[in-house]
Amino acid sequence: QKxxxxxSGPLSVPEGAIASLNxxxxxxxxxxxxxxxxxxxxxPELIMSIYSNGDKEDGRFTAQLNKASxxxxxxxxxxxxxxxxxxxxxxxxxxxxxxxxxxxxxLTINP
Amino acid sequence: xAGITQSPRHKVTExxxxxxxxxxxxxxxxxxYWYRQDPGHGLRLIHYxxxxxxxxxxxxxxxxxxxxxxxxxxxxxxxSATSSQxxxxxxxxxGATxxxxxxxxxxxxLTVV
Numbered sequence: 001q002k003x004x005x006x007x008s009g010p011l012s013v014p015e016g017a018i019a020s021l022n023x024x025x026x027x028x029x030x031x032x033x034x035x036x037x038x039x040x041x042x043x044p045e046l047i048m049s050i051y052s053n054g055d056k057e058d059g060r061f062t063a064q065l066n067k068a069s070x071x072x073x074x075x076x077x078x079x080x081x082x083x084x085x086x087x088x089x090x091x092x093x094x095x096x097x098x099x100x101x102x103x104x105x106x107l108t109i110n111p
Numbered sequence: 112x113a114g115i116t117q118s119p120r121h122k123v124t125e126x127x128x129x130x131x132x133x134x135x136x137x138x139x140x141x142x143x144y145w146y147r148q149d150p151g152h153g154l155r156l157i158h159y160x161x162x163x164x165x166x167x168x169x170x171x172x173x174x175x176x177x178x179x180x181x182x183x184x185x186x187x188x189x190x191s192a193t194s195s196q197x198x199x200x201x202x203x204x205x206g207a208t209x210x211x212x213x214x215x216x217x218x219x220x221l222t223v224v
Binding site: 008034045102 | 144146151152153154155159167169170205210212213215216217218
């Protein structure tokens with residue numbers, strides 16, 4: 001079982017709609033969770049981090065964490081064509097500082 | 112931008128030759144990582160370091176070794192390059208706590224022919 005799993009997509013969403021990206025992780029004691037965005041040919045950049053159960057909002061982005069279900073999600077409201085990218089979920093466990101990524105979900109926002 | 116530089120940015124090498132990629136940081140961050148990125152696989156962890164001379168393996172460490180003799184430099188060596196190691200390699204740095212952002216270098220595109 002992979003440590004971090006995402007649906008690789010592609011996920012296609014119309015402009016202005018809500019895009020929902022999901023991620024599951026296998027280490028029950030994982031403590032830190034991150035969402036990165038990566039444009040084609042570029043390096044990943046951090047969008048959101050979340051450490052406790054519940055929702056965390058930042059502008060059009062909301063991260064949701066459910067540790068009991070080992071599930072973390074990212075919602076993008078009012079999706080824009082500039083949101084088209086690959087979104088990577090990353091997790092750090094309780095032990096060693098090992099930052100592990102999922103395979104990424106490719107998101108396309110259609111005008 | 113975080114002070115992290117990868118070199119070289121592009122390299123073509125022949126099968127069986129050793130190759131070393133360099134990651135240099137000016138942030139004095141404790142943690143450094145090497146990933147490879149291939150289509151459909153996201154970022155896969157090769158090796159990581161949690162201090163000078165302290166390193167550990169990631170999920171795809173076979174055929175790779177690393178060294179960190181100084182805080183600022185993390186070297187990745189392909190001992191005998193194979194075509195399966197053709198990939199884009201990213202270095203990342205992270206501060207001392209688990210709740211800090213990891214910053215990425217620009218990536219190195221390596222082609223093994």
